[in-house]
Amino acid sequence: MSTNDDTREALIEAAMELLLERGPDAIGLRAVARHAGLSHSAPYRHFDNHDDLLCAVAERGCRQLWERCVHAQSSSGEDARARFQAIGVTYMCFAWEHPGRFRVMFSEVAAGSDAVRSAQASIFALASSAIAAAQRQGHFIQDEPQELALVAWSGVHGYAQLRLGGLVSWLGMDHEDPVELARRVTRKLFLGLRA
Amino acid sequence: MSTNDDTREALIEAAMELLLERGPDAIGLRAVARHAGLSHSAPYRHFDNHDDLLCAVAERGCRQLWERCVHAQSSSGEDARARFQAIGVTYMCFAWEHPGRFRVMFSEVAAGSDAVRSAQASIFALASSAIAAAQRQGHFIQDEPQELALVAWSGVHGYAQLRLGGLVSWLGMDHEDPVELARRVTRKLFLGLRA
DNA sequence: CGCTCTTTGTGGACAGTGTCTACACGGGGT
């Protein structure tokens, strides 16, 4: 319930560590409290719910991803198309490097949280404005930017999700450099499949 | 452990009903057994594990989706591009109509099962061969079909996943006909974003 | 027939979980 708190932060941090070490199922309310050196019911002073904790973790993950995307975009020159591609590649690599975080960010309970959705919306807005810039430079087709962003995000997100599901390694493509593969996929999304 | 069994089928069926009515979290081992009118430990005669049950329903879901894709493809004419698009639209609509099933099919535990992965591979193979056909008709670019299928599937799967996450309704696009929207997205994936 | 052995189902038990409630402490405002 509280807004400004220190132990709340410690609990989220403990949850992130547990998530990193043992995956999403390890973030139980009691396990997190134990990991933070607190009693089993302490978290209820800072979170409504188990789901509430998960949403806090998801929100933090979204903000981290957003930061990385912002940084990748701003450090890749002036060409709007390159900037846009940098966002996509960063997104894919984030999912690849932090599978647990990514899973929580787009889990079912996270989907029901307004805070998480607004954090996701920031990422979407970033992609959307990058697309608008690329449109102004004449690289992208002249269409509703929102819808283009939806399509682009679908491609990037789907690739990330399928990779987490093990598809890429099942296809025998996992020996490739993840960054290079991500680049190829984003380029194909950009160019389309049409002959 | 057993291979041919009737109650095993009943348990899976009970799990599917529970999944439909109350979502993925409702498929507990005990809850499923109760729903099937059995004792709490009966499922252990037919499944190794809770995860094993989940994988069985995931596998069944994959096979259902595969059947629907096959049917959609075969009942949409001779044009290879239309056949390919039919698969994508069917995939998106399946996720939209059966969100619980879809979530289980691509959950973390399902990703660890060989049976599920081979069921997913059937879907991928379907898309892959549809792409090869479209290439032969000159509709698709001449590139490794496997990689094209990966990109196409990424787009379709990502859209489905994001829609489940509530993104589409958050964008205010949920008043549109889902089939029509799915068509637009697949067309954009086909055409690409390039000007 | 009677005897085993395997399969299937049952209930009991244990640890672990989410959640609620009752209690203890400690600092800030009146």
Next chain:
DNA sequence: ACCCCGTGTAGACACTGTCCACAAAGAGCG
């Protein structure tokens, strides 16, 4: 000095996954 209120604790309850020991029921075989 007093009393709240925010924070932390332990206890309890129902529920879960999992394992174990047991019962019934049938198959194969002397």
